[in-house]
Amino acid sequence: MSAYQAEQVYLNYINGEWAGASTGKQVASINPANPKEVVGYVQASSREDLDRAVAAAKSASRSWRKLSGAARGDVLFKAANALEKRADEVAETMTREMGKTFPEAKGETLRGVAILRYYAGEGMRRIGDVIPSTDSEALMFTTRVPLGVVGVISPWNFPVAIPIWKMAPALIYGNTVVLKPAQEVAVTAAKVVECFAEAGIPAGVLNLICGSGSIIGQGLAEHPDVNGITFTGSNQVGKQVGQAALARGAKYQLEMGGKNPVIVAADADLDLAVDGTISGGLKSTGQKCTATSRVIVMSEVYDAFKAKLLAKVSEISVGDGMESGIWMGPCANEKQLETVLDYIQKGKDEGAKLLIGGGKAAAADATGGFFVQPTVFDEVSPQMAIAREEIFGPVMALIRAHSMEEAIELANDSEFGLSASVYTSSIGSVLSFIQDMDAGLVRINAETAGVELQAPFGGMKQSSSHSREQGQAAIEFFTSIKTVFVKA
Numbered sequence: 001m002s003a004y005q006a007e008q009v010y011l012n013y014i015n016g017e018w019a020g021a022s023t024g025k026q027v028a029s030i031n032p033a034n035p036k037e038v039v040g041y042v043q044a045s046s047r048e049d050l051d052r053a054v055a056a057a058k059s060a061s062r063s064w065r066k067l068s069g070a071a072r073g074d075v076l077f078k079a080a081n082a083l084e085k086r087a088d089e090v091a092e093t094m095t096r097e098m099g100k101t102f103p104e105a106k107g108e109t110l111r112g113v114a115i116l117r118y119y120a121g122e123g124m125r126r127i128g129d130v131i132p133s134t135d136s137e138a139l140m141f142t143t144r145v146p147l148g149v150v151g152v153i154s155p156w157n158f159p160v161a162i163p164i165w166k167m168a169p170a171l172i173y174g175n176t177v178v179l180k181p182a183q184e185v186a187v188t189a190a191k192v193v194e195c196f197a198e199a200g201i202p203a204g205v206l207n208l209i210c211g212s213g214s215i216i217g218q219g220l221a222e223h224p225d226v227n228g229i230t231f232t233g234s235n236q237v238g239k240q241v242g243q244a245a246l247a248r249g250a251k252y253q254l255e256m257g258g259k260n261p262v263i264v265a266a267d268a269d270l271d272l273a274v275d276g277t278i279s280g281g282l283k284s285t286g287q288k289c290t291a292t293s294r295v296i297v298m299s300e301v302y303d304a305f306k307a308k309l310l311a312k313v314s315e316i317s318v319g320d321g322m323e324s325g326i327w328m329g330p331c332a333n334e335k336q337l338e339t340v341l342d343y344i345q346k347g348k349d350e351g352a353k354l355l356i357g358g359g360k361a362a363a364a365d366a367t368g369g370f371f372v373q374p375t376v377f378d379e380v381s382p383q384m385a386i387a388r389e390e391i392f393g394p395v396m397a398l399i400r401a402h403s404m405e406e407a408i409e410l411a412n413d414s415e416f417g418l419s420a421s422v423y424t425s426s427i428g429s430v431l432s433f434i435q436d437m438d439a440g441l442v443r444i445n446a447e448t449a450g451v452e453l454q455a456p457f458g459g460m461k462q463s464s465s466h467s468r469e470q471g472q473a474a475i476e477f478f479t480s481i482k483t484v485f486v487k488a
């Protein structure tokens with residue numbers, strides 16, 4: 001049973017205590033399905049508050065790194081249990097704060113639980129190798145040490161999974177954390193942090209500080225006592241964060257945009273391809289960095305695929321994600337709705353043919369919610385803005401191709417390289433796609449979105465800083481290798 005309650009005040013969590021911002025100011029976090037509804041009030045913190053959070057993390061670092069991996073893992077297991085118990089409440093909070101439907105939010109919350117358990121187990125696994133020395137009397141091996149204080153800057157589109165897939169590996173490998181969530185989902189973030197507090201995480205090991213990106217996010221990136229920064233969000237901000245970290249010699253990891261293609265080959269199972277395109281492109285209202293936005297279809301099946309796609313898109317129900325029967329919720333905030341509507345206008349202005357959607361959805365009339373129709377454009381050419389720029393909304397561009405080579409070339413014609421998929425029954429096409437597609441995640445007969453927590457995740461080209469998150473790959477960012485040479 002969910003215990004969600006609206007309009008509560010949520011505090012920062014610094015050095016094991018819940019505290020208001022020194023500014024005395026709070027910001028309302030609102031429901032994008034009904035902007036008059038206040039989900040909660042979150043802190044508008046200052047750099048002074050940030051300094052306190054970083055100082056707490058720095059001081060807790062000495063004892064946390066000295067604990068065994070198993071002891072740190074125990075805290076993560078307990079946090080997983082606490083989150084699992086509150087899954088309905090946390091999922092409802094997420095739906096009300098950023099709009100994705102309740103079943104999607106519940107799935108994401110349980111994914112957060114699974115990520116915590118996965119990294120809890122990592123505390124018992126190998127952290128080094130023995131390497132033969134040229135000196136036969138010496139022992140040489142590698143071990144791994146934590147970075148120290150890690151700043152986590154997270155976005156609003158996965159309010160539970162993304163902070164957890166950054167914090168859990170940071171913590172298990174012995175780092176302490178300062179989390180700055182997107183202000184739109186700070187209530188959900190506070191509830192996740194409450195689960196860690198309930199798990200008995202020592203004071204200062206995990207700190208939550210809410211505030212604007214330009215003050216707290218930028219402050220974390222620039223802070224001399226923050227040793228590593230992990231960021232997911234826009235390319236523009238990601239680059240700023242990376243530059244600030246680089247300027248002071250801190251380690252950084254950036255996960256940014258995508259313009260992910262799906263290729264539908266002439267020998268594809270068209271029903272499967274339609275389902276995967278819709279799920280990949282429109283779930284979460286298209287607000288995933290892995291969302292399908294370019295649909296490259298072979299000319300032989302173009303019309304048949306288009307007809308099936310439109311039939312299914314026309315059945316999509318748009319509305320409040322807490323209502324049963326609703327398939328697609330609102331955009332997460334007003335700015336995002338405006339961005340999506342602007343891109344739709346650009347598509348029309350540049351000569352693409354609007355097949356379906358193209359404006360605010362009817363659900364917006366009743367509440368003023370940020371609802372947009374699922375939208376598909378036809379006759380899109382690769383130079384158009386809707387084929388090149390990340391929209392982060394439920395807008396898909398159909399592009400025609402005449403051969404697999406041309407399809408892969410079109411798919412690669414992007415500054416991004418996060419994820420890509422192909423629907424085909426030909427092993428030859430599968431192999432060419434795996435080999436020639438420039439993306440960090442390539443998927444065969446499966447949608448572009450949806451990552452597995454135990455596998456590396458990250459992009460090529462402008463999609464990331466070329467590092468990988470999740471799975472065992474996370475150890476590369478959250479630790480430094482120490483090579484040890486021992487001679488009696």
Ligand SMILES: NC(=O)C1=CN([C@@H]2O[C@H](COP(=O)(O)OP(=O)(O)OC[C@H]3O[C@@H](n4cnc5c(N)ncnc54)[C@H](O)[C@@H]3O)[C@@H](O)[C@H]2O)C=CC1
Binds near residue numbers: 213
């Ligand atoms: N890769 C992804 O998963 C995401 C991509 N985006 C993309 O970014 C676009 C804009 O969305 P926004 O929410 O405005 O993204 P954003 O990049 O501004 O926000 C991401 C995080 O960075 C923080 N931030 C903002 N300015 C900062 C600064 N100067 N220094 C440090 N941190 C800062 C934000 O508070 C938030 O926590 C979207 O339309 C979408 O294209 C947004 C969210 C997630």
Ligand SMILES: O=C(O)CCC(=O)C(=O)O
Binds near residue numbers: 157289290450451
């Ligand atoms: O597709 C997914 O499950 C993950 C997407 C993601 O990481 C993102 O949108 O930031």
